[in-house]
Amino acid sequence: MAANSDEPDRWPVETLRATGIWRSFDGVQALEGVTLELARHEVVGLIGPNGAGKSTLVNIITGFDVPDRGNIFLGEDDITGWSPHRLGRSGLARTFQATHSFQGLTVRENIEVSALGSGAKPVAAARTADRLLEMLDLTDSQSQPAGILPHGHERKLGVARALATNPSFVLMDEPAAGLHEGEVIEFASVIRDVRDEHGAGVLLIDHNIGLILDVSQRIEVLDQGRTIAAGLPDEIRGNDAVATAYLGTTHTEADDD
Numbered sequence: 001m002a003a004n005s006d007e008p009d010r011w012p013v014e015t016l017r018a019t020g021i022w023r024s025f026d027g028v029q030a031l032e033g034v035t036l037e038l039a040r041h042e043v044v045g046l047i048g049p050n051g052a053g054k055s056t057l058v059n060i061i062t063g064f065d066v067p068d069r070g071n072i073f074l075g076e077d078d079i080t081g082w083s084p085h086r087l088g089r090s091g092l093a094r095t096f097q098a099t100h101s102f103q104g105l106t107v108r109e110n111i112e113v114s115a116l117g118s119g120a121k122p123v124a125a126a127r128t129a130d131r132l133l134e135m136l137d138l139t140d141s142q143s144q145p146a147g148i149l150p151h152g153h154e155r156k157l158g159v160a161r162a163l164a165t166n167p168s169f170v171l172m173d174e175p176a177a178g179l180h181e182g183e184v185i186e187f188a189s190v191i192r193d194v195r196d197e198h199g200a201g202v203l204l205i206d207h208n209i210g211l212i213l214d215v216s217q218r219i220e221v222l223d224q225g226r227t228i229a230a231g232l233p234d235e236i237r238g239n240d241a242v243a244t245a246y247l248g249t250t251h252t253e254a255d256d257d
């Protein structure tokens with residue numbers, strides 16, 4: 001327990017690993033033996049068409065769902081089946097595709113509640129809120145209820161709430177969906193800060209391939225519950241199987257060079 005310190009308990013864990021994950025829903029095989037590793041200080045992009053199993057994988061890794069088979073490891077510890085709350089206190093955080101903020105609380109309160117929930121004391125939670133409001137350029141909106149925020153601010157609040165738990169690993173499920181181009185560029189720099197200044201490992205799901213290619217060190221591609229490709233951004237860009245599954249064509253602009 002973190003009774004005597006400002007920050008929640010942490011131990012130095014360098015990797016998060018999902019191995020051989022299977023999950024089916026009423027006959028739909030959502031994941032078929034997917035393995036994925038995320039280290040601190042890196043951004044891994046996770047892409048694939050709708051229904052590929054991306055959100056299911058994130059739900060399983062963060063304790064919102066349980067795999068039929070397979071295991072999740074945080075460092076050496078098998079964390080399969082741990083509750084989201086326990087995982088949150090162990091350094092895992094996520095954002096959601098849909099809004100998950102408390103609509104009646106202010107932006108600042110939402111961030112503080114998140115920090116408090118991960119075990120921070122009130123003084124530390126307030127400091128965390130100051131830092132994240134600044135980092136995400138939300139300071140001017142801090143007193144507004146979350147329920148009236150414009151979409152771009154709402155997405156950033158989701159990220160702030162995830163970071164407020166001081167995570168070692170952050171899993172972001174389409175955090176940039178619906179953002180304008182300028183907001184996406186701003187968002188890319190936030191993700192780099194999370195990696196470089198905070199030292200977290202980031203798993204980034206997004207349909208904006210430009211954003212994924214821009215910020216990821218490695219990219220994993222899911223299709224129909226299986227990993228169909230994994231590699232460096234340049235390798236993924238030129239991969240025929242990816243073009244077929246994801247872009248619906250084998251002929252890309254890159255072929256014209």
Ligand SMILES: Nc1ncnc2c1ncn2[C@@H]1O[C@H](COP(=O)(O)OP(=O)(O)O)[C@@H](O)[C@H]1O
Nearest residue numbers: 025028030048049050051052053054055056057
């Ligand atoms: N709770 C659920 N109940 C039934 N089917 C689900 C559930 N969650 C996901 N699925 C199914 O699993 C597959 C993968 O879904 P999902 O992980 O949401 O894909 P993605 O995030 O890549 O779009 C889809 O066929 C989806 O309909």
Ligand SMILES: [Mg+2]
Nearest residue numbers: 054055056097
């Ligand atoms: Mg999804």
